Amino acid sequence: MKIEQLDNYEAMSRRGAEILFNEISNNPYANICLATGESPRRMYELLVEMIHVNQLDVSHLTFTKLDEWCGLNAKDDSTCEWFIRHYVLEPxxxxxxxxISFNNEAADTECEAKRIHDLIDMHPIDCCILGLGKNGHLGLNEPADELIPDAHVIQLDELSKHHGMLKGKKVEQGITLGLSELLNAKKILMLISGSGKAEILQRLMSKKVSTALPASFLWLHNDVACLINKEMK
Structure with a gap:
């Protein structure tokens, strides 16, 4: 894991946008896996600006949604679907x-997870954007005694049920790519920012790999760019 500490959120976001822009420039047919939330939001805004200014052709890219809250209407602004459309796809x-996107309103979420797993098998991820959850989750792979490797439905951890994106909405389950799909990505771009993450970051930096800290599995990947906002508390 290559770690860069940036002075603030804007600097972290700009550095992330530069890395992602270079990945897309070098591989116009790339499959980019998109995380959601405040950590990558500004990076996506800057990336869109760079693509427009440089008139970069993105018509051959594939975008994959990392995870989703189950049971919310896709047009709800708390969903990951709304987020990636608003900040990346529509601009x-x-x-x-x-x-490639989970349908968070699917009647059979287990079948939906299998559908996405099969699509990722056919279109492996080239660059995966990730954030660090306050409980150490990766996507919605929550801390547990055992982790499921492929895309799957998950019972949310209590911390995840109160995620800022949900804006107080009651959600019990999520659907997420599994660690095998994430670790098979050619490159991973990890953004660490936001309040309440100092302790979990300290645990991650110990380099001890454990299912109790899913993000620790990134130490097993050979190409992880980890950007840390030094103003993070």
């Missing part, structure tokens, strides 16, 4: 066929 005029 870049991305077509529907360029998106």
């Amino acid at each position: 870049l005029n991305i077509k529907e066929e360029q998106l």
Whole structure:
């Protein structure tokens, strides 16, 4: 894991946008896995600006949604679907066929997870954007005695049930890519920012790999760029 500490959220976001822009420039057919939330939000805004200024062709890219809250309407602004459409897909005029996305309203969420796993098998991830959860989760792979390797439905940890994106909405389950799909990505870009993460970051930096801290599995990957906002508390 290559760690860079940036002075503030804006600097971290700009550095992340530069890395992601270079990945897309070097591979116009890349599959980019998108995390959601405040940590990557500004990075996506800056990336969109860079793509427009440089007139970069993104018509051959594929975008994959990392995870989703189960049971919310897809147009709800608490969903990961709304987030990636608002900050990435719509500003870049991305077509529907360029998106691999969990349907958070699917009647059979287990079948939906299997569908996404099969699609990732056919279109492996080239660059995966991740954030660090306050409980150490990766996507919605929650701390547990055992972790499921492939895309799956998960009972949310109590901390995740109160995630800022949910804005107080009651959600019990999520659907997420599994660690095998994340660790098979050619490159991982990890953004660490936000309040309440200092303790979990300290645990991550111990380099001890444990299912109790899913993010620790990133130490097993050979190409992780980890950007840390030094103003994080």
